[in-house]
Amino acid sequence: MAMDNSPSNDKSSAAGLLSRLAQAWQQRFSAAPASSNTSGGEDSSPAVDPRLAACAEKICSAQVAVSQIKAGDHVFVGTACATPRSLVAALEALSPAPQDVELLHFLTDRAIPLDPQGQALSRYRHRCFFIGQDMRAAVKQGLADYVPISIARVPQQIAIGRIPIDVALIQVSMPDEFGYVSLGVSVDITPAAVAKARVVIAEVNPHMPRTLGDSTLHVGEIDHLVPVDTPVIEYLHPAQQTEVVEKIARYISSIIDDGSTLQIGLGRFSNEALKYLSDRQDLGIHSDVITDAIIPLLERGILNGKRKTNQRGKIVTSFAMGSRRLYDLLDRNPLFSFQPIEAVCDAWTLGSQHKLVSVTQAFAVDLTGQVCVDQFQGDLYSGVAAQAEFLQGASRSQGGKAIICLASTEEDGHSSRIRPALLAGEGVAIPRSDVHYVITEYGIAYLFGKSIRERAVAMIQIAHPDARQTLLEQAQTMGYVPADQTLRNLQAYAVEEERHLQLKDHRPVLLRPAMPSDGDAIRDLFHQLPERDVYTRFFRRLRGLSSRDVQRLCNLNSETEVGLVACVGSRENPQIVAHAMYMVDPSTNLAETAFMVHPQWQGQGLGGLLQQRMSEHAKARGVRGFVAEVLSNNEHMIKLARGAADNVQIENMGSSVKITRLL
Numbered sequence: 191m192a193m194d195n196s197p198s199n200d201k202s203s204a205a206g207l208l209s210r211l212a213q214a215w216q217q218r219f220s221a222a223p224a225s226s227n228t229s230g231g232e233d234s235s236p237a238v239d240p241r242l243a244a245c246a247e248k249i250c251s252a253q254v255a256v257s258q259i260k261a262g263d264h265v266f267v268g269t270a271c272a273t274p275r276s277l278v279a280a281l282e283a284l285s286p287a288p289q290d291v292e293l294l295h296f297l298t299d300r301a302i303p304l305d306p307q308g309q310a311l312s313r314y315r316h317r318c319f320f321i322g323q324d325m326r327a328a329v330k331q332g333l334a335d336y337v338p339i340s341i342a343r344v345p346q347q348i349a350i351g352r353i354p355i356d357v358a359l360i361q362v363s364m365p366d367e368f369g370y371v372s373l374g375v376s377v378d379i380t381p382a383a384v385a386k387a388r389v390v391i392a393e394v395n396p397h398m399p400r401t402l403g404d405s406t407l408h409v410g411e412i413d414h415l416v417p418v419d420t421p422v423i424e425y426l427h428p429a430q431q432t433e434v435v436e437k438i439a440r441y442i443s444s445i446i447d448d449g450s451t452l453q454i455g456l457g458r459f460s461n462e463a464l465k466y467l468s469d470r471q472d473l474g475i476h477s478d479v480i481t482d483a484i485i486p487l488l489e490r491g492i493l494n495g496k497r498k499t500n501q502r503g504k505i506v507t508s509f510a511m512g513s514r515r516l517y518d519l520l521d522r523n524p525l526f527s528f529q530p531i532e533a534v535c536d537a538w539t540l541g542s543q544h545k546l547v548s549v550t551q552a553f554a555v556d557l558t559g560q561v562c563v564d565q566f567q568g569d570l571y572s573g574v575a576a577q578a579e580f581l582q583g584a585s586r587s588q589g590g591k592a593i594i595c596l597a598s599t600e601e602d603g604h605s606s607r608i609r610p611a612l613l614a615g616e617g618v619a620i621p622r623s624d625v626h627y628v629i630t631e632y633g634i635a636y637l638f639g640k641s642i643r644e645r646a647v648a649m650i651q652i653a654h655p656d657a658r659q660t661l662l663e664q665a666q667t668m669g670y671v672p673a674d675q676t677l678r679n680l681q682a683y684a685v686e687e688e689r690h691l692q693l694k695d696h697r698p699v700l701l702r703p704a705m706p707s708d709g710d711a712i713r714d715l716f717h718q719l720p721e722r723d724v725y726t727r728f729f730r731r732l733r734g735l736s737s738r739d740v741q742r743l744c745n746l747n748s749e750t751e752v753g754l755v756a757c758v759g760s761r762e763n764p765q766i767v768a769h770a771m772y773m774v775d776p777s778t779n780l781a782e783t784a785f786m787v788h789p790q791w792q793g794q795g796l797g798g799l800l801q802q803r804m805s806e807h808a809k810a811r812g813v814r815g816f817v818a819e820v821l822s823n824n825e826h827m828i829k830l831a832r833g834a835a836d837n838v839q840i841e842n843m844g845s846s847v848k849i850t851r852l853l
């Protein structure tokens with residue numbers, strides 16, 4: 191095609207760039223002979239790819255380039271911060287507009303004109319795999335169709351022609367000396383679209399970072415090169431640090447171990463969680479998308495990817511959305527490997543990655559764990575992206591964690607996002623059988639492999655306190671939990687109440703408030719106690735604990751009845767090795783205490799640690815002291831109850847002693 195030198199509507203800077211680029215191109219490539227050193231002749235200048243010589247002729251204006259689009263074409267539009275906005279604008283301005291053109295895209299930024307009232311004004315139909323901000327109005331108006339599909343499966347659908355692509359509009363970096371451009375900040379589904387398109391039109395932007403990995407494209411595969419000189423679109427989460435966001439982020443970070451590989455996605459909670467990982471070691475990134483949130487961890491040397499199983503040391507991703515600071519970091523940096531989305535999401539790669547942590551933000555979750563992520567109360571929002579792949583990959587990965595997170599209430603602060611059942615107009619994007627961790631600002635529920643009853647109790651526990659009683663009643667009506675299930679503990683415990691401690695023999699334990707969902711694990715502890723310990727703890731011979739007995743140990747009001755447990759093992763399936771509780775007698779303001787420690791964990795200071803923690807807790811609530819009635823021959827408990835304090839009274843009561851210790 192002949193080069194277009196006619197005056198265009200481009201900005202003058204773009205027009206200037208166009209002619210500069212054309213000149214540079216001709217100097218660099220056209221003068222060199224196409225097969226200079228192939229026959230061992232005397233000319234020693236490097237071989238020049240024959241495809242390069244003709245490239246200067248591909249340089250044209252956006253208007254000329256998009257005039258190649260024909261009626262009925264399916265036009266792919268590049269993704270997110272690499273949305274080729276001048277090409278889209280030129281297409282919208284084409285006169286006459288080609289009929290029945292469909293624009294397809296994953297996630298775009300201002301790819302559709304909006305009027306001042308926010309109504310979409312595109313002259314074409316759109317088909318999107320994700321509903322970003324700029325597409326919401328178009329979807330609502332029926333101008334755009336949303337396709338609920340994992341973005342990782344789109345390339346294959348394009349390849350087999352089920353998703354037709356005739357033209358690809360993309361944005362790329364400047365070419366290198368070999369004639370390769372980089373797809374820059376957005377690789378994702380672009381290679382699949384380019385491979386299938388009849389016509390490939392690329393905005394060539396000197397501001398687009400040259401990302402490395404499987405992210406390059408030879409100019410020979412591009413039909414029209416349209417110079418642009420505009421800053422790459424930047425994306426930052428609006429600064430809006432709320433207590434809820436912070437609490438959820440802290441909970442997420444609390445379960446990320448050293449050596450984990452993280453998928454962070456675009457969600458606010460997961461991005462925020464990275465702020466609380468500064469004390470971790472050897473983290474890695476394997477994520478569909480990266481943002482500015484990785485920069486501080488990178489600067490501290492924490493994101494070194496040392497323990498990654500695949501592509502050790504590399505930050506692997508498919509697209510980036512961030513600030514210029516991030517883009518400068520990406521430019522020609524071999525630390526980052528940008529790959530097509532289907533490669534990043536490959537099931538084997540994800541499943542074999544060490545400790546893969548995936549975080550998905552949800553709109554609503556029901557009591558059984560059904561997750562809604564792309565539709566809320568009838569409105570279609572965002573999309574399924576690659577979450578299913580990452581959740582499944584994280585659940586298969588050794589030591590991996592598949593996390594769903596959400597605020598416990600909607601924006602109004604009242605309506606619970608944890609629902610007895612999802613509402614009409616709330617689609618299930620992640621089935622309950624795939625859900626592992628669910629996190630709200632009230633804690634962490636682990637659902638995988640749990641019964642409906644266990645799930646419902648765990649989900650009610652992390653619901654907003656004002657919603658829990660109603661949820662319990664609804665769960666009972668639906669037959670999810672038995673009628674005798676109570677939820678007296680309407681106050682959730684905060685993550686700050688957890689203590690990670692070491693025993694005398696250096697074994698680690700987690701001390702935390704007991705929760706209604708601890709019932710089964712407490713029952714397991716009970717059955718580990720020898721008969722003698724059962725007797726000294728309960729003052730009677732007991733063969734088992736009824737569900738009422740169990741409820742009395744873990745379903746407490748947290749103010750005048752307080753239970754603590756010591757856990758070991760994974761958070762999702764903890765073994766409770768000790769339980770302690772106190773109950774305040776309002777007439778004396780003294781609290782009666784009781785303990786049980788697994789026989790294999792006795793004598794290591796656990797009883798003492800539990801007592802110390804209960805003392806702190808009780809003191810803060812103005813409790814006067816602790817009282818324990820202990821069998822006279824229970825020397826360990828007597829030692830424990832007396833502690834090292836001076837203000838202890840011991841009353842002999844025959845076969846038992848009553849020990850009162852003022853706080």
Ligand SMILES: CC(C)(COP(=O)(O)OP(=O)(O)OC[C@H]1O[C@@H](n2cnc3c(N)ncnc32)[C@H](O)[C@@H]1OP(=O)(O)O)[C@@H](O)C(=O)NCCC(=O)NCCS
Pocket residue numbers: 723724726727783784785786787788791792793794795796797798799820824825826827829830
């Ligand atoms: C009583 C009980 C709670 C103590 O728990 P624990 O984790 O062993 O407590 P600690 O390790 O903090 O030890 C408490 C004291 O007993 C001593 N002790 C505990 N186990 C011991 C053992 N096997 N050998 C020698 N001393 C031992 C400790 O040295 C410590 O005394 P110190 O403070 O002078 O050092 C635990 O033995 C238990 O669960 N018993 C069965 C249930 C029961 O009796 N509950 C109490 C009535 S409610």
